[in-house]
Amino acid sequence: MEFQAEIEAQRGAFALALRLETRGERVGILGESGAGKTMTLRAIAGLERSVRGRIVVNGRALLDSSRGVALPARERRVGLVFQSYALFPHRTVAENVAFGLERMNSAERETLVRGFLGRMRLEDLAGRYPRQLSGGQQQRVALARALVTDPEILLLDEPLSALDFHLRGLVEKDLLDTLAEFRGVALYVSHSLEEVYRLCDVILVLARGRALAFGPKEEIFLHPPSLEVARLTGCKNFSRARALGEGVVEALDWGARLRVAQRHTEARHLAIRANHVTFADAPGGENVLPCSLVESTETPFRRTLYLRLDTAEGNGWHLQAEILKDRWEELKGRPAPWYVRLDPERVFVMAE
Amino acid sequence: MWFYDAREIAHGMDLSPIRISLETSVAATAVVTLAGTLAARWRIRRRGVVYELVDGFFLLPLVLPPTVVGFLLLLMFGRASVLGGILYSLGARLVFSWPATVVAAAVTTFPLMYMTARAALEQVDAPMVEAARTLGASEARVFREILLPLAWPGLAAGMVLTFARALGDFGATLILAGNIPGKTQTLPIAIFFAVEAGDTREAVRWSLVTVAISLAALGALNLWTRHRKGLAMRVVEQE
Amino acid sequence: MWNHRARLFVSLALIVLSPMAGPRGLFPLRAGTPQVKHPQVTVAAAISLKGVLEGIGNLYGRRKGSPEVTLIFGASGILEKQIEQGAPVDVFISAAPAQMDALEKANLLLKGTRRDIAGNRLVLVTPRGATAVHTLEDLKKPEVRTIAMGEPRSVPAGQYAAEALRTLGLLDALQPKFVYAQDVRAVLTYVAGGDADAGFVYETDAESSDKVTIAAAVPAGSYTPVVYPAAVVHGSQNAAAAKHYLEYLSSVEARAVFEKCGFTTPAR
Numbered sequence: 034m035e036f037q038a039e040i041e042a043q044r045g046a047f048a049l050a051l052r053l054e055t056r057g058e059r060v061g062i063l064g065e066s067g068a069g070k071t072m073t074l075r076a077i078a079g080l081e082r083s084v085r086g087r088i089v090v091n092g093r094a095l096l097d098s099s100r101g102v103a104l105p106a107r108e109r110r111v112g113l114v115f116q117s118y119a120l121f122p123h124r125t126v127a128e129n130v131a132f133g134l135e136r137m138n139s140a141e142r143e144t145l146v147r148g149f150l151g152r153m154r155l156e157d158l159a160g161r162y163p164r165q166l167s168g169g170q171q172q173r174v175a176l177a178r179a180l181v182t183d184p185e186i187l188l189l190d191e192p193l194s195a196l197d198f199h200l201r202g203l204v205e206k207d208l209l210d211t212l213a214e215f216r217g218v219a220l221y222v223s224h225s226l227e228e229v230y231r232l233c234d235v236i237l238v239l240a241r242g243r244a245l246a247f248g249p250k251e252e253i254f255l256h257p258p259s260l261e262v263a264r265l266t267g268c269k270n271f272s273r274a275r276a277l278g279e280g281v282v283e284a285l286d287w288g289a290r291l292r293v294a295q296r297h298t299e300a301r302h303l304a305i306r307a308n309h310v311t312f313a314d315a316p317g318g319e320n321v322l323p324c325s326l327v328e329s330t331e332t333p334f335r336r337t338l339y340l341r342l343d344t345a346e347g348n349g350w351h352l353q354a355e356i357l358k359d360r361w362e363e364l365k366g367r368p369a370p371w372y373v374r375l376d377p378e379r380v381f382v383m384a385e
Numbered sequence: 386m387w388f389y390d391a392r393e394i395a396h397g398m399d400l401s402p403i404r405i406s407l408e409t410s411v412a413a414t415a416v417v418t419l420a421g422t423l424a425a426r427w428r429i430r431r432r433g434v435v436y437e438l439v440d441g442f443f444l445l446p447l448v449l450p451p452t453v454v455g456f457l458l459l460l461m462f463g464r465a466s467v468l469g470g471i472l473y474s475l476g477a478r479l480v481f482s483w484p485a486t487v488v489a490a491a492v493t494t495f496p497l498m499y500m501t502a503r504a505a506l507e508q509v510d511a512p513m514v515e516a517a518r519t520l521g522a523s524e525a526r527v528f529r530e531i532l533l534p535l536a537w538p539g540l541a542a543g544m545v546l547t548f549a550r551a552l553g554d555f556g557a558t559l560i561l562a563g564n565i566p567g568k569t570q571t572l573p574i575a576i577f578f579a580v581e582a583g584d585t586r587e588a589v590r591w592s593l594v595t596v597a598i599s600l601a602a603l604g605a606l607n608l609w610t611r612h613r614k615g616l617a618m619r620v621v622e623q624e
Numbered sequence: 625m626w627n628h629r630a631r632l633f634v635s636l637a638l639i640v641l642s643p644m645a646g647p648r649g650l651f652p653l654r655a656g657t658p659q660v661k662h663p664q665v666t667v668a669a670a671i672s673l674k675g676v677l678e679g680i681g682n683l684y685g686r687r688k689g690s691p692e693v694t695l696i697f698g699a700s701g702i703l704e705k706q707i708e709q710g711a712p713v714d715v716f717i718s719a720a721p722a723q724m725d726a727l728e729k730a731n732l733l734l735k736g737t738r739r740d741i742a743g744n745r746l747v748l749v750t751p752r753g754a755t756a757v758h759t760l761e762d763l764k765k766p767e768v769r770t771i772a773m774g775e776p777r778s779v780p781a782g783q784y785a786a787e788a789l790r791t792l793g794l795l796d797a798l799q800p801k802f803v804y805a806q807d808v809r810a811v812l813t814y815v816a817g818g819d820a821d822a823g824f825v826y827e828t829d830a831e832s833s834d835k836v837t838i839a840a841a842v843p844a845g846s847y848t849p850v851v852y853p854a855a856v857v858h859g860s861q862n863a864a865a866a867k868h869y870l871e872y873l874s875s876v877e878a879r880a881v882f883e884k885c886g887f888t889t890p891a892r
Contacts, residue, residue: 080515106518113519119512123534133520182520464751464818473818480819481770481803563803563814564775581701581806582777 036186036218040086040096042076049073051244053237059212061233061250062222063265069242070222071116074188077220078113079106090185090218112179113188116195118171120163126150126174127159133182149177153207168196169204176211187212187219193228208232226267230254238262256295259385260302268381269307269353276300282382287351288344291320294377299384307337309379310354312364313372320375324352336361340373401567402575403594405486409558409571410551413490417547420491421498422540425506426528447496454493455560462488462561485562486569490551497550498543505539506532538610545606549599663691663865666712670700670719671807672744672781672826673852676885677717680878684869691865699807701778707732707857714866717741717854720780724853734863738855741873743888745827746784746842746850751818757839760789763822764797772814772823775804780850781811785824788847812836826850828886851890 034057042049049069053060062070075081077088079095084103088096095109096102120129127146134142150156153173163171172192179187192208193201209232212219223229229236229250236253238246246253246262257263260271272286282300283290291303313321324340327350331337335357339350352373356364364371424443428436446454462469462479472479479485509532517527533540555573562569564578572595579588669677674697684690696703696713704723707713708730716733718724727733750757756767763771774782782804789795803820805811808829814820816835823836830838854873856866872878879889 075515078515078519080518106515107521107523109519111519113516115512115516117510117512119510119516121513121517121531132517132522135521135526178516178520459817459819465816469819478769478819480817481814559806563772564805565803578775578778578804578806581699581775581779583701583705584777 034091034185034216034218036090038077038086038088040073040076040084040088042072042081042084044072044081044083047072047242049076049242051237051239051242053244053247055218055235057216057218058234059219059221059232061229061236062220062239063224063226063229063236064239065224065265068239070224070239071190072242073239074113074190074220074222077109077186078111078188079104079109080113110182110185111188112182112184112186114172114175114179114190114192116191118163118175118195120171120174120178122163125160125162126155126166129163129174130155130178130181132178145181149181153177153211169200172196172204173207176208180211180215185217187215187217189219189221191223192221193225194223205231238265240265255381257304257381257383259383260304263302263304263381263383267306268304270310270351271302271304274300274303274382280377282380286345287322287342288346289320289322289342291375291380292377293380293382295380295382297382297384300382301385302383304381304383305375305379307353307355309376310340310352311374311376312354312356312360313374316370316372318372318374320377320380321372322375323370324373325369325371331358334358340371342373343370399566402570402572402591403598405483405568405570406552406572406595407598409483409486409490410548412487413494413551414544414548416487416491417494417498417551418540418544421495421543421547422502422506422533424499425502426532429503429506443499444496446493451493451554451556452560453556455489455557458489458492458557458561480561481563481565481569483562483569486558486571489557489561490554493554493557494547494550498547501543501546502536502540505536505543508539509535538613541606541609545602548602552595552598552602663862664694665691665714665862665865665869666694666696667715667717667869668696668698668703668707668711668713669715669717670703670780670852671697671809672719672829673697673717673742675832676742676828676882676887679881679885680873683877683881684872687872690872691862691868693869699778700780712861713857714860714862715854715869716857717852718780719744719850719852720783721848721851721853722780722783724855727855727857732858734856734858734860734866737867737870738853739870739874740851740890741854741870741878742852742882743890744850744852744886745844745888746781746788746824746847747827747830747838748822748840748842749812749815749825749830749836750822750839751815752835752837754821754837754839757822759840760792760794760842762839763794763801768821769801770803770814770820770822771798771801772803772805772811772820774808774811774824775806779805779807781808781824781826784847784850785842788842791846792843831886852887 037054039052040049047069049072051073062073064070072081076084084096085098086096087094094102095104121132127150130149131142131146134145147156150159153176155170155173155177158166158170163174166174193204196204205228212232221229221233233250235248236250237244238253240261246258253262254266257266257268272284274285275283276297276299277283277290280292281290282293282303284303316323323343326338327341328339329336335355338354338356340352340354341349342351345351354373428439459480460466462472464470464473469479479488513535514527514531517531553573555577558571559574564570564574572591576588576591579591677695681693681695684693700718700720700723703716704718704726707716707727716724716727724738728738748760756765757763773785776782776786786795789798803814805814808825811823811825812829812833815823816833822839830836854870856863856870860866882889
């Protein structure tokens with residue numbers, strides 16, 4: 034399973050340019066709204082008008098501008114699950130799923146469709162119409178419809194974002210199972226970091242039509258190459274920095290000198306994730322900084338603390354820390370000042 | 386008045402304008418539905434200034450007074466023209482024939498169907514069309530199985546509009562097909578000449594018939610729309 | 625209450641609708657309103673008189689003290705109906721006696737002003753260069769597929785043509801070939817274009833077009849002679865001016881113009 038894409042596309046003032054290579058991994062495409070994620074999928078599927086470059090799947094060229102090859106969507110063997118599912122409202126679930134199997138003889142088609150409906154737990158709904166289904170059911174139908182044609186590439190455009198929150202967990206689990214079985218290349222577009230991290234192996238970070246990073250998810254999350262990638266992967270704490278040599282970096286916005294484990298040549302910025310900020314019991318340790326609590330907010334499961342560093346300039350807060358609720362119970366009674374610890378292993382050093 | 390009319394009808398009054406109008410309107414509606422839908426489908430897949438000029442051309446009969454349309458058709462198909470001369474030498478006579486009533490009605494109603502069909506096709510959700518394409522459907526299949534069924538309510542409304550307008554066409558029909566009782570004299574033409582001749586009763590009679598036919602067509606559309614909604618509701622209730 | 629928008633709307637509406645109230649709007653001539661300006665005469669005439677009356681109008685206008693003449697042309701039948709409904713016309717010139725008779729019977733004519741001012745002849749025309757038709761009998765030939773004429777109930781020329789054909793015993797045989805037009809001009813257009821193989825028009829119309837040739841004259845005895853009666857309409861606010869105009873139509877100058885256009889003029 035081999036997939037290479039090197040494409041440039043234009044839509045009005047927006048220009049997309051990226052390259053992507055994978056061997057059957059699940060690729061997550063992460064980025065904010067308007068970054069070009071959907072456009073990327075559409076370009077690969079053959080739905081986007083002005084695309085130049087090369088797209089090759091298992092040696093078969095879907096697009097090759099240098100040779101004038103540009104296959105229409107129907108010949109690309111691509112399965113696309115739209116954000117809105119795009120189920121045909123005037124066809125039943127079974128008819129929707131069978132749509133791409135026109136060329137099969139009807140007996141085979143029926144068996145195949147029934148099998149798929151069974152695997153996706155849709156067999157009781159075969160005769161229903163899309164408007165009679167719940168969001169999760171519609172999503173499964175859309176997935177079945179895309180997969181039943183045995184595509185070489187599966188493209189999923191924010192498959193969970195249309196669902197009610199409480200359904201997402203269940204549907205995500207289903208999706209994970211389905212993706213595990215799928216033998217082709219899967220591209221999963223989302224603006225949710227958690228989804229992408231859980232469901233994919235490799236991540237492409239997209240912003241303003243350009244790829245900012247591409248690699249295994251651990252790499253991207255643990256060693257974001259740039260400030261923007263760090264931000265896009267959910268990092269909340271940043272400081273301008275200056276390398277001082279010997280694994281020590283000065284954090285200018287935090288007013289501190291920190292030891293960092295990450296090997297680096299340049300150090301322009303430092304960053305650390307909110308959930309990696311820990312609290313020390315006493316001052317004086319390595320990377321331990323005095324601070325006080327400015328504000329805190331809570332989610333059902335966590336608490337976010339907004340901390341002001343004594344060593345830093347300016348009022349307001351400098352660091353965000355995310356802790357579990359029981360940790361909060363322990364901390365909240367403590368007298369000021371508190372001490373945060375920035376684990377050297379967790380501090381990102383970025384050259385830009 | 387009604388009493389005398391009924392007796393006249395019983396005595397075999399010339400009802401040909403009704404027959405001619407119905408035949409003409411049905412034929413024109415059939416032709417225009419096909420042509421208008423195909424033209425709309427052709428147009429929506431293309432972008433660019435050239436195609437916007439094509440729109441202007443398609444919509445021309447709507448903007449011009451019907452008499453001008455008829456006159457232009459006469460110029461195109463009359464014996465004195467190139468096209469007409471060719472037809473004439475082949476033994477075909479379009480001017481003053483029944484087919485001319487269909488041509489006149491079709492040309493004047495084409496813009497209506499074209500615009501309605503375009504709107505109906507364009508309001509079909511783009512992702513649905515695209516999904517069909519990624520699933521391997523040819524453009525013809527996409528049109529047949531996705532666009533047409535989903536655009537159908539709009540297209541049906543267009544057909545009714547077309548029928549009603551074709552029924553009422555006067556200026557273009559008169560010039561191209563002429564007033565030949567029993568052959569090309571449609572209801573509007575009969576009404577006009579009845580008024581000219583001062584025969585108010587006849588004019589009123591034909592007018593009422595025209596109104597009745599139009600109401601019947603609109604009523605049929607309403608019934609059908611409600612029937613479809615009823616079907617949809619029943620499906621929803623099953624959930 | 626009267627915010628800016630409302631005031632703007634009302635002002636615009638008033639401006640747009642104001643012509644409705646004036647003399648050219650809904651209430652043109654109220655009975656008894658004296659006309660203080662230069663005398664005007666509104667003449668409603670059959671469409672076949674368009675060219676000749678316009679020519680005469682020019683000559684008339686050059687004479688000192690002539691009233692201002694407004695010419696309205698239309699089918700005689702429609703004009704008759706409009707006058708019956710009170711249209712503000714001073715002089716009516718019809719293409720046949722029937723319409724004038726109807727108005728006379730309804731007492732809508734100023735007594736003593738009716739007179740015939742011209743006459744015309746009915747002819748059979750064919751497209752220029754066509755050779756198949758030389759007599760009315762030739763119309764029965766199969767090469768003649770369409771014969772155009774005015775609708776007999778509303779167009780006097782068509783009425784005369786039908787009458788002539790009935791007298792000559794050709795009506796039934798030729799009936800299936802007829803196309804009825806709403807006026808004589810349309811008949812000319814059909815024949816000139818070649819879409820009708822023959823048509824019945826007035827001699828004056830035939831002479832006005834070089835795309836048709838006169839194939840035959842319709843025998844004089846087979847139809848009621850075509851005369852153009854003219855009269856002042858009863859209740860006209862410009863009776864004196866109207867009579868002056870009518871007089872002029874019988875003058876030597878005017879008769880010359882009629883004859884030049886192909887009309888006949890009544891003996892003095």
